[in-house]
Amino acid sequence: MSDAAIAPLLVSETRGPAVTTERLPVRIILITVGVTFLILFLLLPLAAVFVEAFRAGLGAYVAAITEPDAVAAIKLTLLVAAIAVPANVIFGLAASWAIAKFDFVGKSMLNTLIDLPFSVAPVISGVIYVLLFGLQGIFGHWLQGHHVQIIFALPGIVLATIFVTFPFVARELVPLMQEQGTLDEEAALSLGASGWQTFFKVTLPNIRWALLYGVVLCNARAMGEFGAVSVVSGHIRGKTNTMPLHVEILYNEYNFAAAFAVASLLALLALITLVIKITLEWRYADQIAASRRH
Amino acid sequence: MAGARGLALKRPSAIPGFGLALGFTLTYLSLIVLLPLAALVLKSASLGFAGFWDVVTGARTLAALRLSFLTSLFAATVNAFFGVIIAWVLVRYRFPGRRLFDAFVDLPFALPTAVAGIALTSLYAPNGWIGSLLAPLGIKVAYTPTGITIALIFIGLPFVVRTVQPVLEEFDRELEEASATLGANRRQTVFHVVLPSLLPAILTGFALALARAVGEYGSVIFIAGNMPFISEIAPLLIIIRLEEFSYPQAAAIGTAMLMISFGILLFVHLVQAWARRRFGQ
Numbered sequence: 001m002s003d004a005a006i007a008p009l010l011v012s013e014t015r016g017p018a019v020t021t022e023r024l025p026v027r028i029i030l031i032t033v034g035v036t037f038l039i040l041f042l043l044l045p046l047a048a049v050f051v052e053a054f055r056a057g058l059g060a061y062v063a064a065i066t067e068p069d070a071v072a073a074i075k076l077t078l079l080v081a082a083i084a085v086p087a088n089v090i091f092g093l094a095a096s097w098a099i100a101k102f103d104f105v106g107k108s109m110l111n112t113l114i115d116l117p118f119s120v121a122p123v124i125s126g127v128i129y130v131l132l133f134g135l136q137g138i139f140g141h142w143l144q145g146h147h148v149q150i151i152f153a154l155p156g157i158v159l160a161t162i163f164v165t166f167p168f169v170a171r172e173l174v175p176l177m178q179e180q181g182t183l184d185e186e187a188a189l190s191l192g193a194s195g196w197q198t199f200f201k202v203t204l205p206n207i208r209w210a211l212l213y214g215v216v217l218c219n220a221r222a223m224g225e226f227g228a229v230s231v232v233s234g235h236i237r238g239k240t241n242t243m244p245l246h247v248e249i250l251y252n253e254y255n256f257a258a259a260f261a262v263a264s265l266l267a268l269l270a271l272i273t274l275v276i277k278i279t280l281e282w283r284y285a286d287q288i289a290a291s292r293r294h
Numbered sequence: 295m296a297g298a299r300g301l302a303l304k305r306p307s308a309i310p311g312f313g314l315a316l317g318f319t320l321t322y323l324s325l326i327v328l329l330p331l332a333a334l335v336l337k338s339a340s341l342g343f344a345g346f347w348d349v350v351t352g353a354r355t356l357a358a359l360r361l362s363f364l365t366s367l368f369a370a371t372v373n374a375f376f377g378v379i380i381a382w383v384l385v386r387y388r389f390p391g392r393r394l395f396d397a398f399v400d401l402p403f404a405l406p407t408a409v410a411g412i413a414l415t416s417l418y419a420p421n422g423w424i425g426s427l428l429a430p431l432g433i434k435v436a437y438t439p440t441g442i443t444i445a446l447i448f449i450g451l452p453f454v455v456r457t458v459q460p461v462l463e464e465f466d467r468e469l470e471e472a473s474a475t476l477g478a479n480r481r482q483t484v485f486h487v488v489l490p491s492l493l494p495a496i497l498t499g500f501a502l503a504l505a506r507a508v509g510e511y512g513s514v515i516f517i518a519g520n521m522p523f524i525s526e527i528a529p530l531l532i533i534i535r536l537e538e539f540s541y542p543q544a545a546a547i548g549t550a551m552l553m554i555s556f557g558i559l560l561f562v563h564l565v566q567a568w569a570r571r572r573f574g575q
Binding site: 019020021022023027030031033034035037038041042043044045046048049052090091094095097098101102103104105110113114116117119120121122123124127128129130131132134135136137138159162163166182185186189190195198199217220223224225226227230231243244245247248251256259260263266267269270271273274277278 | 303304305307308309310311312314315316318319320322323326327328329330331333334336337376379380382383384386387389391395397398399400401402403404405406407408409410412413414416417422423424444447448451467470471474475480483484505508509510511512516529530532533536539541544545548551552555556559
Protein backbone atom coordinates (compact mmCIF):
# COMPACT_ATOMS: atom_id res chain seq x y z
CA MET A 1 0.00 0.00 0.00
CA SER A 2 2.73 2.48 0.96
CA ASP A 3 4.56 2.20 -2.37
CA ALA A 4 1.47 3.06 -4.32
CA ALA A 5 0.76 5.99 -2.06
CA ILE A 6 4.30 7.36 -2.14
CA ALA A 7 4.77 7.05 -5.89
CA PRO A 8 2.73 10.12 -6.84
CA LEU A 9 4.67 12.20 -4.33
CA LEU A 10 7.95 11.08 -5.87
CA VAL A 11 6.63 11.89 -9.30
CA SER A 12 5.72 15.33 -8.10
CA GLU A 13 9.32 16.03 -7.22
CA THR A 14 10.73 15.05 -10.60
CA ARG A 15 8.07 16.15 -13.06
CA GLY A 16 6.41 19.17 -11.54
CA PRO A 17 2.97 18.98 -9.91
CA ALA A 18 1.50 15.48 -10.03
CA VAL A 19 -2.08 15.25 -11.09
CA THR A 20 -3.20 12.98 -8.29
CA THR A 21 -2.10 14.96 -5.28
CA GLU A 22 -2.57 18.46 -3.97
CA ARG A 23 -0.02 21.26 -4.20
CA LEU A 24 2.40 21.49 -1.29
CA PRO A 25 0.76 24.50 0.45
CA VAL A 26 -2.62 22.76 0.36
CA ARG A 27 -1.09 19.59 1.74
CA ILE A 28 0.58 21.50 4.57
CA ILE A 29 -2.65 23.32 5.44
CA LEU A 30 -4.68 20.09 5.52
CA ILE A 31 -2.09 18.27 7.62
CA THR A 32 -1.98 21.22 10.04
CA VAL A 33 -5.77 21.34 10.35
CA GLY A 34 -6.09 17.57 10.85
CA VAL A 35 -3.25 17.28 13.34
CA THR A 36 -4.36 20.37 15.30
CA PHE A 37 -7.87 18.94 15.58
CA LEU A 38 -6.51 15.61 16.85
CA ILE A 39 -4.24 17.31 19.38
CA LEU A 40 -6.96 19.68 20.58
CA PHE A 41 -9.75 17.13 20.89
CA LEU A 42 -7.95 13.85 21.68
CA LEU A 43 -4.43 14.34 23.03
CA LEU A 44 -5.07 17.39 25.21
CA PRO A 45 -7.82 15.68 27.28
CA LEU A 46 -5.57 12.64 27.70
CA ALA A 47 -2.67 14.82 28.83
CA ALA A 48 -4.99 16.70 31.20
CA VAL A 49 -5.84 13.44 33.00
CA PHE A 50 -2.23 12.74 33.90
CA VAL A 51 -1.29 16.36 34.70
CA GLU A 52 -4.28 16.76 37.03
CA ALA A 53 -3.59 13.35 38.61
CA PHE A 54 -0.12 14.39 39.72
CA ARG A 55 -0.97 18.02 40.52
CA ALA A 56 -1.08 17.34 44.25
CA GLY A 57 2.18 15.37 44.13
CA LEU A 58 3.18 11.74 43.99
CA GLY A 59 2.29 11.12 47.65
CA ALA A 60 -1.29 12.27 47.18
CA TYR A 61 -1.50 10.19 44.01
CA VAL A 62 -0.43 7.00 45.75
CA ALA A 63 -2.71 7.77 48.71
CA ALA A 64 -5.68 8.29 46.38
CA ILE A 65 -5.32 4.94 44.66
CA THR A 66 -4.50 2.96 47.80
CA GLU A 67 -7.21 4.23 50.16
CA PRO A 68 -9.74 1.50 51.04
CA ASP A 69 -12.65 2.79 48.92
CA ALA A 70 -10.43 3.09 45.85
CA VAL A 71 -9.05 -0.40 46.40
CA ALA A 72 -12.58 -1.75 46.78
CA ALA A 73 -13.57 -0.02 43.53
CA ILE A 74 -10.56 -1.48 41.69
CA LYS A 75 -11.34 -4.97 43.03
CA LEU A 76 -15.00 -4.70 42.05
CA THR A 77 -14.10 -3.51 38.54
CA LEU A 78 -11.71 -6.45 38.10
CA LEU A 79 -14.30 -8.89 39.46
CA VAL A 80 -17.05 -7.61 37.16
CA ALA A 81 -14.77 -7.84 34.11
CA ALA A 82 -13.65 -11.31 35.20
CA ILE A 83 -17.27 -12.49 35.02
CA ALA A 84 -18.61 -10.44 32.10
CA VAL A 85 -15.74 -11.00 29.65
CA PRO A 86 -15.62 -14.83 29.87
CA ALA A 87 -19.42 -14.94 29.64
CA ASN A 88 -19.31 -12.99 26.39
CA VAL A 89 -16.39 -15.09 25.13
CA ILE A 90 -18.42 -18.28 25.53
CA PHE A 91 -21.38 -16.60 23.88
CA GLY A 92 -19.18 -15.25 21.06
CA LEU A 93 -17.73 -18.71 20.39
CA ALA A 94 -21.16 -20.38 20.39
CA ALA A 95 -22.76 -17.70 18.21
CA SER A 96 -19.94 -17.65 15.66
CA TRP A 97 -19.87 -21.48 15.53
CA ALA A 98 -23.59 -21.55 14.79
CA ILE A 99 -23.57 -18.66 12.31
CA ALA A 100 -20.31 -19.37 10.47
CA LYS A 101 -20.36 -23.16 10.23
CA PHE A 102 -24.03 -23.77 9.41
CA ASP A 103 -26.76 -22.53 7.10
CA PHE A 104 -30.13 -22.12 8.73
CA VAL A 105 -33.28 -20.08 8.47
CA GLY A 106 -33.09 -16.72 10.26
CA LYS A 107 -29.29 -16.54 10.25
CA SER A 108 -28.95 -12.95 9.08
CA MET A 109 -31.66 -11.92 11.54
CA LEU A 110 -29.64 -13.50 14.35
CA ASN A 111 -26.52 -11.72 13.10
CA THR A 112 -28.34 -8.38 13.27
CA LEU A 113 -29.75 -9.04 16.74
CA ILE A 114 -26.27 -9.69 18.13
CA ASP A 115 -25.28 -6.09 17.30
CA LEU A 116 -28.44 -4.72 18.92
CA PRO A 117 -26.86 -3.68 22.26
CA PHE A 118 -24.49 -1.32 20.39
CA SER A 119 -27.48 0.77 19.32
CA VAL A 120 -28.97 0.97 22.81
CA ALA A 121 -27.88 3.98 24.86
CA PRO A 122 -25.80 3.05 27.96
CA VAL A 123 -28.32 4.50 30.39
CA ILE A 124 -31.13 2.48 28.81
CA SER A 125 -28.95 -0.64 29.10
CA GLY A 126 -29.09 -0.13 32.86
CA VAL A 127 -32.72 0.97 33.02
CA ILE A 128 -34.01 -2.24 31.43
CA TYR A 129 -32.64 -4.30 34.32
CA VAL A 130 -34.10 -1.92 36.89
CA LEU A 131 -37.49 -2.31 35.20
CA LEU A 132 -37.11 -6.08 35.56
CA PHE A 133 -35.44 -6.50 38.93
CA GLY A 134 -35.83 -3.14 40.69
CA LEU A 135 -37.99 -2.72 43.78
CA GLN A 136 -41.00 -1.73 41.64
CA GLY A 137 -39.90 -3.77 38.66
CA ILE A 138 -41.63 -6.77 37.13
CA PHE A 139 -39.86 -9.32 39.37
CA GLY A 140 -39.12 -6.83 42.16
CA HIS A 141 -41.76 -8.07 44.57
CA TRP A 142 -40.88 -11.74 44.10
CA LEU A 143 -37.14 -11.07 44.52
CA GLN A 144 -37.71 -9.12 47.71
CA GLY A 145 -39.80 -11.96 49.10
CA HIS A 146 -36.90 -14.34 48.47
CA HIS A 147 -34.23 -11.92 49.72
CA VAL A 148 -32.44 -11.84 46.40
CA GLN A 149 -30.89 -8.52 45.52
CA ILE A 150 -29.92 -7.88 41.91
CA ILE A 151 -30.22 -4.11 41.52
CA PHE A 152 -27.78 -2.07 43.67
CA ALA A 153 -25.67 -5.23 43.99
CA LEU A 154 -23.07 -7.24 42.07
CA PRO A 155 -25.50 -9.23 39.84
CA GLY A 156 -27.03 -6.04 38.43
CA ILE A 157 -23.62 -4.51 37.70
CA VAL A 158 -22.51 -7.72 35.98
CA LEU A 159 -25.72 -7.96 33.91
CA ALA A 160 -25.48 -4.34 32.73
CA THR A 161 -21.81 -4.84 31.86
CA ILE A 162 -22.54 -8.03 29.92
CA PHE A 163 -25.24 -6.17 28.00
CA VAL A 164 -23.05 -3.27 26.88
CA THR A 165 -20.13 -5.54 25.93
CA PHE A 166 -22.37 -8.22 24.42
CA PRO A 167 -21.39 -7.96 20.70
CA PHE A 168 -17.62 -7.36 21.04
CA VAL A 169 -16.33 -10.95 20.79
CA ALA A 170 -19.03 -12.31 18.48
CA ARG A 171 -18.63 -9.63 15.90
CA GLU A 172 -14.87 -10.20 15.62
CA LEU A 173 -15.32 -13.95 15.26
CA VAL A 174 -18.34 -14.27 12.97
CA PRO A 175 -16.90 -12.62 9.83
CA LEU A 176 -13.52 -14.32 10.29
CA MET A 177 -14.99 -17.78 10.76
CA GLN A 178 -17.29 -17.24 7.79
CA GLU A 179 -14.22 -16.38 5.72
CA GLN A 180 -12.41 -19.51 6.91
CA GLY A 181 -15.26 -21.85 5.97
CA THR A 182 -15.60 -25.45 7.15
CA LEU A 183 -12.89 -27.32 5.21
CA ASP A 184 -10.41 -27.56 8.12
CA GLU A 185 -13.08 -28.87 10.46
CA GLU A 186 -14.38 -31.38 7.92
CA ALA A 187 -10.84 -32.68 7.39
CA ALA A 188 -10.33 -33.13 11.13
CA LEU A 189 -13.66 -34.89 11.56
CA SER A 190 -13.05 -37.24 8.63
CA LEU A 191 -9.68 -38.16 10.20
CA GLY A 192 -11.56 -39.27 13.30
CA ALA A 193 -11.39 -36.25 15.62
CA SER A 194 -14.36 -35.71 17.90
CA GLY A 195 -16.39 -32.50 17.78
CA TRP A 196 -14.67 -30.97 20.83
CA GLN A 197 -11.22 -32.06 19.61
CA THR A 198 -11.93 -30.37 16.30
CA PHE A 199 -13.01 -27.21 18.07
CA PHE A 200 -10.05 -27.00 20.44
CA LYS A 201 -7.28 -28.20 18.10
CA VAL A 202 -8.41 -26.87 14.72
CA THR A 203 -10.90 -24.03 15.06
CA LEU A 204 -9.56 -22.28 18.15
CA PRO A 205 -5.95 -21.96 16.86
CA ASN A 206 -7.35 -20.52 13.61
CA ILE A 207 -9.19 -17.74 15.42
CA ARG A 208 -6.95 -17.07 18.42
CA TRP A 209 -5.75 -13.58 17.41
CA ALA A 210 -9.22 -12.39 16.49
CA LEU A 211 -10.45 -13.81 19.79
CA LEU A 212 -7.75 -11.94 21.71
CA TYR A 213 -8.62 -8.79 19.77
CA GLY A 214 -12.27 -9.10 20.75
CA VAL A 215 -11.41 -9.89 24.37
CA VAL A 216 -9.19 -6.81 24.69
CA LEU A 217 -11.89 -4.47 23.33
CA CYS A 218 -14.58 -6.19 25.41
CA ASN A 219 -12.47 -5.88 28.54
CA ALA A 220 -11.74 -2.17 28.00
CA ARG A 221 -15.44 -1.42 27.72
CA ALA A 222 -16.33 -3.70 30.64
CA MET A 223 -13.89 -1.95 32.99
CA GLY A 224 -14.74 1.55 31.77
CA GLU A 225 -18.52 1.38 31.44
CA PHE A 226 -20.21 4.24 33.24
CA GLY A 227 -23.78 4.98 32.14
CA ALA A 228 -25.29 1.51 32.38
CA VAL A 229 -23.49 0.61 35.60
CA SER A 230 -24.32 3.96 37.16
CA VAL A 231 -28.05 3.18 36.87
CA VAL A 232 -27.90 -0.26 38.51
CA SER A 233 -25.11 0.20 41.05
CA GLY A 234 -26.64 2.44 43.70
CA HIS A 235 -23.23 4.08 44.28
CA ILE A 236 -22.59 2.46 47.65
CA ARG A 237 -19.07 3.45 48.58
CA GLY A 238 -16.70 0.56 49.09
CA LYS A 239 -19.42 -1.89 48.03
CA THR A 240 -21.05 -1.28 44.65
CA ASN A 241 -18.74 1.43 43.31
CA THR A 242 -16.74 0.50 40.24
CA MET A 243 -13.71 2.60 39.26
CA PRO A 244 -15.58 4.95 36.88
CA LEU A 245 -18.27 5.51 39.53
CA HIS A 246 -15.61 6.14 42.16
CA VAL A 247 -14.12 8.78 39.85
CA GLU A 248 -17.53 10.44 39.62
CA ILE A 249 -18.05 10.51 43.40
CA LEU A 250 -14.61 11.95 44.07
CA TYR A 251 -15.09 14.54 41.34
CA ASN A 252 -18.49 15.62 42.65
CA GLU A 253 -16.92 16.02 46.11
CA TYR A 254 -14.41 18.46 44.53
CA ASN A 255 -11.66 15.99 45.37
CA PHE A 256 -10.18 16.58 41.92
CA ALA A 257 -6.66 15.25 42.48
CA ALA A 258 -7.98 11.92 43.78
CA ALA A 259 -10.61 11.72 41.02
CA PHE A 260 -7.96 12.20 38.35
CA ALA A 261 -5.59 9.77 40.09
CA VAL A 262 -8.14 6.96 39.80
CA ALA A 263 -9.05 8.20 36.31
CA SER A 264 -5.40 7.96 35.29
CA LEU A 265 -5.48 4.21 35.99
CA LEU A 266 -8.41 3.91 33.59
CA ALA A 267 -6.60 6.09 31.04
CA LEU A 268 -3.60 3.79 31.37
CA LEU A 269 -5.87 0.83 30.69
CA ALA A 270 -7.10 2.63 27.55
CA LEU A 271 -3.54 3.21 26.36
CA ILE A 272 -2.57 -0.44 26.96
CA THR A 273 -5.71 -1.49 25.08
CA LEU A 274 -4.75 0.72 22.14
CA VAL A 275 -1.20 -0.66 22.05
CA ILE A 276 -2.40 -4.28 22.02
CA LYS A 277 -5.06 -3.45 19.43
CA ILE A 278 -2.59 -1.74 17.07
CA THR A 279 0.01 -4.48 17.55
CA LEU A 280 -2.55 -7.16 16.64
CA GLU A 281 -3.69 -5.13 13.63
CA TRP A 282 -0.15 -4.76 12.35
CA ARG A 283 1.16 -8.25 13.02
CA TYR A 284 -1.88 -10.43 12.38
CA ALA A 285 -3.88 -8.31 9.94
CA ASP A 286 -4.84 -11.32 7.84
CA GLN A 287 -6.04 -13.25 10.90
CA ILE A 288 -8.28 -10.50 12.26
CA ALA A 289 -11.38 -9.82 10.25
CA ALA A 290 -11.81 -6.43 11.84
CA SER A 291 -8.54 -5.09 10.45
CA ARG A 292 -9.68 -5.19 6.84
CA ARG A 293 -8.69 -1.56 6.71
CA HIS A 294 -4.96 -2.30 6.85
CA MET B 295 -25.28 -36.11 17.57
CA ALA B 296 -24.40 -34.67 14.19
CA GLY B 297 -27.05 -34.61 11.55
CA ALA B 298 -30.40 -33.53 10.42
CA ARG B 299 -31.86 -32.02 13.57
CA GLY B 300 -33.71 -28.86 12.63
CA LEU B 301 -34.92 -30.66 9.50
CA ALA B 302 -35.59 -28.41 6.53
CA LEU B 303 -34.79 -25.27 8.51
CA LYS B 304 -31.09 -26.10 8.30
CA ARG B 305 -28.89 -27.31 5.48
CA PRO B 306 -27.34 -30.73 6.30
CA SER B 307 -23.74 -30.53 7.48
CA ALA B 308 -21.00 -32.89 8.67
CA ILE B 309 -20.02 -30.47 11.45
CA PRO B 310 -21.38 -31.30 14.91
CA GLY B 311 -22.63 -29.01 17.65
CA PHE B 312 -25.30 -27.05 15.82
CA GLY B 313 -28.01 -27.71 18.37
CA LEU B 314 -25.78 -26.86 21.33
CA ALA B 315 -24.26 -23.73 19.78
CA LEU B 316 -27.51 -22.29 18.46
CA GLY B 317 -29.47 -23.28 21.54
CA PHE B 318 -26.99 -21.55 23.83
CA THR B 319 -26.80 -18.50 21.56
CA LEU B 320 -30.55 -18.02 21.43
CA THR B 321 -31.03 -18.58 25.18
CA TYR B 322 -28.28 -16.14 26.12
CA LEU B 323 -29.45 -13.56 23.57
CA SER B 324 -33.03 -13.78 24.82
CA LEU B 325 -32.19 -13.59 28.52
CA ILE B 326 -29.62 -10.80 28.33
CA VAL B 327 -30.90 -8.66 25.47
CA LEU B 328 -34.35 -9.42 24.08
CA LEU B 329 -36.42 -9.96 27.23
CA PRO B 330 -35.03 -6.92 29.10
CA LEU B 331 -35.61 -4.72 26.05
CA ALA B 332 -39.13 -6.12 25.80
CA ALA B 333 -39.62 -5.12 29.45
CA LEU B 334 -38.76 -1.54 28.51
CA VAL B 335 -41.32 -1.43 25.72
CA LEU B 336 -43.88 -3.24 27.88
CA LYS B 337 -43.44 -0.81 30.75
CA SER B 338 -43.91 2.22 28.52
CA ALA B 339 -46.90 0.52 26.89
CA SER B 340 -48.51 0.35 30.34
CA LEU B 341 -49.06 4.11 30.00
CA GLY B 342 -51.28 3.60 26.97
CA PHE B 343 -50.64 5.54 23.79
CA ALA B 344 -52.06 8.80 25.11
CA GLY B 345 -50.04 8.51 28.31
CA PHE B 346 -46.88 7.71 26.36
CA TRP B 347 -47.46 10.70 24.11
CA ASP B 348 -48.02 12.98 27.11
CA VAL B 349 -44.70 11.93 28.68
CA VAL B 350 -42.70 12.21 25.48
CA THR B 351 -44.16 15.60 24.54
CA GLY B 352 -44.06 16.99 28.07
CA ALA B 353 -42.15 20.30 28.11
CA ARG B 354 -39.16 19.03 30.10
CA THR B 355 -38.85 15.78 28.14
CA LEU B 356 -39.17 17.56 24.84
CA ALA B 357 -36.51 20.09 25.87
CA ALA B 358 -34.16 17.26 26.88
CA LEU B 359 -34.76 15.26 23.69
CA ARG B 360 -34.32 18.38 21.57
CA LEU B 361 -31.08 19.29 23.35
CA SER B 362 -29.69 15.77 22.97
CA PHE B 363 -30.63 15.61 19.30
CA LEU B 364 -29.48 19.12 18.28
CA THR B 365 -26.13 19.00 20.07
CA SER B 366 -25.57 15.52 18.58
CA LEU B 367 -26.47 16.77 15.12
CA PHE B 368 -24.06 19.68 15.41
CA ALA B 369 -21.25 17.49 16.80
CA ALA B 370 -21.75 14.88 14.07
CA THR B 371 -21.58 17.62 11.42
CA VAL B 372 -18.30 18.95 12.85
CA ASN B 373 -17.01 15.38 12.92
CA ALA B 374 -18.06 14.75 9.32
CA PHE B 375 -16.09 17.81 8.18
CA PHE B 376 -12.91 17.34 10.20
CA GLY B 377 -13.16 13.54 10.08
CA VAL B 378 -12.87 13.60 6.29
CA ILE B 379 -9.86 15.93 6.48
CA ILE B 380 -8.19 13.68 9.07
CA ALA B 381 -8.91 10.51 7.05
CA TRP B 382 -7.60 12.23 3.92
CA VAL B 383 -4.41 13.39 5.62
CA LEU B 384 -3.79 9.97 7.21
CA VAL B 385 -4.33 8.05 3.96
CA ARG B 386 -2.86 10.37 1.34
CA TYR B 387 0.08 12.17 2.95
CA ARG B 388 3.22 11.06 4.71
CA PHE B 389 4.37 13.15 7.67
CA PRO B 390 6.21 12.54 10.94
CA GLY B 391 4.00 10.96 13.59
CA ARG B 392 1.36 9.85 11.10
CA ARG B 393 1.03 6.31 12.44
CA LEU B 394 0.88 7.59 16.02
CA PHE B 395 -1.94 10.00 15.18
CA ASP B 396 -3.64 7.20 13.26
CA ALA B 397 -3.52 5.01 16.37
CA PHE B 398 -4.83 7.81 18.60
CA VAL B 399 -7.97 8.22 16.51
CA ASP B 400 -9.36 5.20 18.40
CA LEU B 401 -8.75 6.80 21.81
CA PRO B 402 -12.43 7.77 22.34
CA PHE B 403 -13.37 4.10 21.85
CA ALA B 404 -10.90 2.97 24.48
CA LEU B 405 -11.04 5.77 27.05
CA PRO B 406 -13.84 5.31 29.63
CA THR B 407 -16.45 8.00 29.11
CA ALA B 408 -16.32 9.28 32.69
CA VAL B 409 -12.58 9.90 32.32
CA ALA B 410 -13.16 11.81 29.10
CA GLY B 411 -15.92 13.74 30.84
CA ILE B 412 -13.86 15.02 33.76
CA ALA B 413 -10.84 15.68 31.52
CA LEU B 414 -12.85 17.81 29.10
CA THR B 415 -14.53 19.64 31.98
CA SER B 416 -11.18 20.50 33.55
CA LEU B 417 -9.91 21.77 30.17
CA TYR B 418 -12.94 23.93 29.39
CA ALA B 419 -13.82 25.14 32.90
CA PRO B 420 -13.24 28.90 33.29
CA ASN B 421 -9.91 28.20 35.04
CA GLY B 422 -8.89 25.34 32.71
CA TRP B 423 -6.20 25.31 29.99
CA ILE B 424 -8.65 26.18 27.21
CA GLY B 425 -11.45 27.71 29.27
CA SER B 426 -9.13 30.39 30.68
CA LEU B 427 -8.21 31.44 27.13
CA LEU B 428 -11.86 31.69 26.10
CA ALA B 429 -13.14 33.36 29.28
CA PRO B 430 -11.71 36.83 28.48
CA LEU B 431 -13.50 36.65 25.11
CA GLY B 432 -16.78 36.09 26.94
CA ILE B 433 -17.07 32.51 25.68
CA LYS B 434 -18.36 30.04 28.22
CA VAL B 435 -18.05 26.38 27.26
CA ALA B 436 -18.25 24.21 30.36
CA TYR B 437 -21.72 23.89 31.93
CA THR B 438 -23.44 25.05 28.71
CA PRO B 439 -24.80 23.26 25.59
CA THR B 440 -21.49 24.22 23.90
CA GLY B 441 -19.73 22.00 26.43
CA ILE B 442 -22.09 19.15 25.64
CA THR B 443 -21.25 19.54 21.96
CA ILE B 444 -17.49 19.45 22.69
CA ALA B 445 -17.90 16.15 24.56
CA LEU B 446 -19.98 14.71 21.73
CA ILE B 447 -17.36 15.74 19.17
CA PHE B 448 -14.78 13.85 21.24
CA ILE B 449 -16.71 10.58 21.35
CA GLY B 450 -17.97 10.74 17.74
CA LEU B 451 -14.76 11.48 15.86
CA PRO B 452 -13.54 7.89 15.32
CA PHE B 453 -16.81 6.86 13.66
CA VAL B 454 -16.31 9.21 10.70
CA VAL B 455 -12.55 8.68 10.35
CA ARG B 456 -12.81 4.89 10.58
CA THR B 457 -15.62 4.60 8.01
CA VAL B 458 -14.07 7.00 5.48
CA GLN B 459 -10.47 5.77 5.80
CA PRO B 460 -10.85 2.28 4.25
CA VAL B 461 -12.93 3.60 1.34
CA LEU B 462 -10.32 6.24 0.60
CA GLU B 463 -7.53 3.66 0.81
CA GLU B 464 -9.23 1.53 -1.81
CA PHE B 465 -10.18 4.40 -4.06
CA ASP B 466 -8.88 3.76 -7.58
CA ARG B 467 -6.39 6.54 -8.31
CA GLU B 468 -6.63 5.88 -12.02
CA LEU B 469 -9.98 7.65 -11.84
CA GLU B 470 -8.18 10.74 -10.61
CA GLU B 471 -5.60 10.44 -13.41
CA ALA B 472 -8.39 10.03 -15.95
CA SER B 473 -10.14 13.10 -14.56
CA ALA B 474 -6.92 15.15 -14.81
CA THR B 475 -6.22 13.85 -18.31
CA LEU B 476 -9.65 15.03 -19.36
CA GLY B 477 -8.73 18.54 -18.30
CA ALA B 478 -10.11 18.80 -14.75
CA ASN B 479 -7.99 20.75 -12.32
CA ARG B 480 -7.20 19.26 -8.91
CA ARG B 481 -10.07 21.00 -7.14
CA GLN B 482 -12.57 19.74 -9.73
CA THR B 483 -11.19 16.21 -9.46
CA VAL B 484 -11.47 16.19 -5.67
CA PHE B 485 -14.94 17.72 -5.49
CA HIS B 486 -16.52 16.03 -8.52
CA VAL B 487 -14.74 12.65 -8.63
CA VAL B 488 -13.31 11.67 -5.24
CA LEU B 489 -15.68 13.20 -2.69
CA PRO B 490 -18.89 11.93 -4.36
CA SER B 491 -17.63 8.34 -4.06
CA LEU B 492 -16.78 8.98 -0.41
CA LEU B 493 -20.27 10.33 0.26
CA PRO B 494 -21.88 7.03 1.37
CA ALA B 495 -19.01 6.46 3.83
CA ILE B 496 -19.23 10.04 5.10
CA LEU B 497 -22.99 9.75 5.60
CA THR B 498 -22.58 6.40 7.36
CA GLY B 499 -19.91 7.79 9.69
CA PHE B 500 -22.03 10.87 10.33
CA ALA B 501 -25.07 8.76 11.23
CA LEU B 502 -23.08 6.41 13.48
CA ALA B 503 -21.56 9.39 15.31
CA LEU B 504 -25.05 10.87 15.64
CA ALA B 505 -26.57 7.64 16.97
CA ARG B 506 -23.79 7.30 19.54
CA ALA B 507 -24.05 10.94 20.59
CA VAL B 508 -27.83 10.94 21.15
CA GLY B 509 -27.49 8.30 23.88
CA GLU B 510 -24.16 9.44 25.31
CA TYR B 511 -24.08 9.98 29.05
CA GLY B 512 -20.72 9.57 30.80
CA SER B 513 -18.67 12.12 28.91
CA VAL B 514 -21.48 14.66 28.89
CA ILE B 515 -22.90 14.94 32.41
CA PHE B 516 -19.73 16.41 33.94
CA ILE B 517 -19.45 19.23 31.41
CA ALA B 518 -23.18 19.78 30.86
CA GLY B 519 -24.27 21.72 33.95
CA ASN B 520 -27.50 19.66 33.97
CA MET B 521 -29.97 22.54 34.26
CA PRO B 522 -33.54 21.43 33.39
CA PHE B 523 -34.71 22.97 30.08
CA ILE B 524 -31.22 24.33 29.33
CA SER B 525 -28.49 21.73 29.63
CA GLU B 526 -30.29 18.58 30.75
CA ILE B 527 -29.78 15.72 28.26
CA ALA B 528 -32.39 13.00 27.70
CA PRO B 529 -30.39 10.13 29.32
CA LEU B 530 -30.03 12.19 32.50
CA LEU B 531 -33.77 12.85 32.60
CA ILE B 532 -34.34 9.08 32.40
CA ILE B 533 -32.16 8.58 35.47
CA ILE B 534 -33.96 11.38 37.32
CA ARG B 535 -37.36 9.79 36.57
CA LEU B 536 -36.02 6.41 37.68
CA GLU B 537 -34.82 7.83 40.98
CA GLU B 538 -38.30 9.29 41.50
CA PHE B 539 -39.62 5.75 40.97
CA SER B 540 -41.56 6.99 37.92
CA TYR B 541 -40.69 3.78 36.09
CA PRO B 542 -43.26 4.13 33.26
CA GLN B 543 -42.07 7.68 32.50
CA ALA B 544 -38.43 6.57 32.46
CA ALA B 545 -39.39 3.68 30.17
CA ALA B 546 -41.33 5.99 27.86
CA ILE B 547 -38.40 8.39 27.39
CA GLY B 548 -36.12 5.38 26.89
CA THR B 549 -38.44 3.95 24.25
CA ALA B 550 -38.55 7.31 22.46
CA MET B 551 -34.73 7.37 22.43
CA LEU B 552 -34.60 3.80 21.15
CA MET B 553 -36.93 4.79 18.32
CA ILE B 554 -34.69 7.75 17.43
CA SER B 555 -31.55 5.59 17.29
CA PHE B 556 -33.27 2.84 15.30
CA GLY B 557 -34.45 5.54 12.89
CA ILE B 558 -30.87 6.72 12.46
CA LEU B 559 -29.62 3.16 11.92
CA LEU B 560 -32.35 2.54 9.36
CA PHE B 561 -31.00 5.61 7.57
CA VAL B 562 -27.51 4.04 7.60
CA HIS B 563 -28.97 0.88 6.13
CA LEU B 564 -30.71 2.78 3.34
CA VAL B 565 -27.56 4.80 2.55
CA GLN B 566 -25.54 1.61 2.26
CA ALA B 567 -28.12 -0.08 0.06
CA TRP B 568 -28.17 3.02 -2.15
CA ALA B 569 -24.36 3.08 -2.29
CA ARG B 570 -24.26 -0.57 -3.33
CA ARG B 571 -26.61 0.16 -6.22
CA ARG B 572 -24.88 3.41 -7.17
CA PHE B 573 -21.24 2.40 -6.75
CA GLY B 574 -21.53 -1.36 -6.90
CA GLN B 575 -19.72 -2.20 -3.67
